[in-house]
Amino acid sequence: MEQQTHLAGTVRPGGRTARVRAAVLEATQDELVEHGFHGLAMDQVAARAGVGKTTVYRRWGGPAGLVVDLMTELADQSAGHADTGSIETDLLANAYGVLNAVNDPRLGATFQAVIAAGTCDEEAAEALRRFYGRRIEEWAKVVDLAVARGELPEGTDGAEVIRAVSGPLYYRLVVTREPVDEAVAEAAARRVLAAARAGAFRPVTP
Amino acid sequence: MEQQTHLAGTVRPGGRTARVRAAVLEATQDELVEHGFHGLAMDQVAARAGVGKTTVYRRWGGPAGLVVDLMTELADQSAGHADTGSIETDLLANAYGVLNAVNDPRLGATFQAVIAAGTCDEEAAEALRRFYGRRIEEWAKVVDLAVARGELPEGTDGAEVIRAVSGPLYYRLVVTREPVDEAVAEAAARRVLAAARAGAFRPVTP
Numbered sequence: 001m002e003q004q005t006h007l008a009g010t011v012r013p014g015g016r017t018a019r020v021r022a023a024v025l026e027a028t029q030d031e032l033v034e035h036g037f038h039g040l041a042m043d044q045v046a047a048r049a050g051v052g053k054t055t056v057y058r059r060w061g062g063p064a065g066l067v068v069d070l071m072t073e074l075a076d077q078s079a080g081h082a083d084t085g086s087i088e089t090d091l092l093a094n095a096y097g098v099l100n101a102v103n104d105p106r107l108g109a110t111f112q113a114v115i116a117a118g119t120c121d122e123e124a125a126e127a128l129r130r131f132y133g134r135r136i137e138e139w140a141k142v143v144d145l146a147v148a149r150g151e152l153p154e155g156t157d158g159a160e161v162i163r164a165v166s167g168p169l170y171y172r173l174v175v176t177r178e179p180v181d182e183a184v185a186e187a188a189a190r191r192v193l194a195a196a197r198a199g200a201f202r203p204v205t206p
Numbered sequence: 207m208e209q210q211t212h213l214a215g216t217v218r219p220g221g222r223t224a225r226v227r228a229a230v231l232e233a234t235q236d237e238l239v240e241h242g243f244h245g246l247a248m249d250q251v252a253a254r255a256g257v258g259k260t261t262v263y264r265r266w267g268g269p270a271g272l273v274v275d276l277m278t279e280l281a282d283q284s285a286g287h288a289d290t291g292s293i294e295t296d297l298l299a300n301a302y303g304v305l306n307a308v309n310d311p312r313l314g315a316t317f318q319a320v321i322a323a324g325t326c327d328e329e330a331a332e333a334l335r336r337f338y339g340r341r342i343e344e345w346a347k348v349v350d351l352a353v354a355r356g357e358l359p360e361g362t363d364g365a366e367v368i369r370a371v372s373g374p375l376y377y378r379l380v381v382t383r384e385p386v387d388e389a390v391a392e393a394a395a396r397r398v399l400a401a402a403r404a405g406a407f408r409p410v411t412p
Contacts, residue, residue: 036326038244116322118383120242125383132382164397167377168370175376176338176369177324177331186410191370194406195397204396 023049024056025073028066033109037063037117037124064123067114071127074110075134087146091165091193094139095185098166102173102180115174136162143196155202164192164201229255230262231279234272239315243269243323243330270329273320277333280316281340293352297371297399300345301391304372308379308386321380342368349402361408370398370407 027048031040040063046056060066082093102108117124140158147156168188172178195201233254237246246269252262266272288299308314323330346364353362374394378384401407 112325115380116325119318119322119380128381129383136382160393163377163382164374166381167373170377170381171369171373174321174325174380175334175372176342177335187366190410191401191406192397194404195401198400198404200397200400204393 032113036113068127071131075131081139087151090142091189095189099185153199157201238319242319274333277337281337287345293357296348297395301395305391359405363407
């Protein structure tokens with residue numbers, strides 16, 4: 001089945017429930033990419049997934065419920081943090097990871113659709129908050145490792161470092177609508193590292 | 207008329223055309239804030255502005271045309287760059303300016319609606335690119351002044367510094383949906399300044 005190549009790992013052995021979920025989330029992502037959140041219709045998702053409408057309504061409630069579950073699945077599938085032994089290459093790996101995700105036609109369009117939905121739908125906003133919260137928490141560990149190795153000052157805020165690497169890429173992607181390429185990713189990682197080394201990611205002492 | 211208090215300066219002396227434009231842009235912003243880009247209807251804007259439908263269709267073409275003109279007007283009205291004599295307080299002024307704009311109920315909702323529109327409409331995306339391009343160009347001058355004063359290294363890229371100050375605020379606002387407060391604004395300005403002082407905003411020499 002085609003969705004296995006897209007949402008790898010969503011089909012767990014033996015479960016009909018898991019197979020239905022994989023098909024529904026795959027169809028949800030297809031519809032989001034093609035029509036955006038405002039064009040996401042439960043009946044259309046059910047038809048595309050080859051699943052009964054009643055099942056979809058009962059299990060996911062509405063379009064926002066589908067988006068919430070899709071973002072949970074995408075977070076489950078996301079790669080763990082890098083561990084190259086150097087904060088410079090770890091942050092670069094994070095920046096490239098964001099770059100590849102936002103420039104991937106399917107994944108990038110999915111993020112943009114959910115980001116658009118988040119501006120007017122509180123459940124979609126909460127799904128974004130949770131998805132990025134999990135990614136930030138995962139990658140913040142590279143900063144803790146760097147502090148332990150003596151590469152960055154004690155007290156450096158890992159979550160803030162990771163937010164600062166991703167921020168400029170998403171700012172260009174959805175706000176200023178400027179290109180996001182390798183040079184942008186490398187510059188983001190390099191600048192954040194310079195600020196972190198200078199101690200600018202430690203708590204401010206009044 | 208109410209729109210004069212909202213879109214100050216849009217009513218220029220003596221012009222009926224200017225008065226019509228002010229009323230239509232005011233109504234466009236009202237509708238955007240209330241219904242989002244997908245709910246922006248030409249007829250509704252015309253009715254709200256008290257202007258004939260034919261005029262609105264002929265002059266703005268469609269919802270995207272209204273949004274493009276609204277963003278042009280908002281850019282025209284935006285404050286010029288600070289000039290406090292210190293890059294630290296100039297960047298802080300920029301960060302507070304972004305903070306106040308995104309947290310202003312009317313202006314913040316307008317930006318969010320246009321950002322959402324930009325994810326699926328190329329004209330809206332171009333309006334964003336132009337609006338933020340003008341804001342970045344205007345504020346980049348504080349970096350040139352700082353370089354001239356010897357506060358920052360020669361070759362520091364002003365536009366990139368300004369993007370880096372705004373990025374983390376918008377990233378929280380529309381992507382991670384986390385709160386954007388004074389501490390976030392101050393941290394963004396402080397970290398970018400540390401990186402700029404370290405030379406991380408100069409071109410990379412291979």
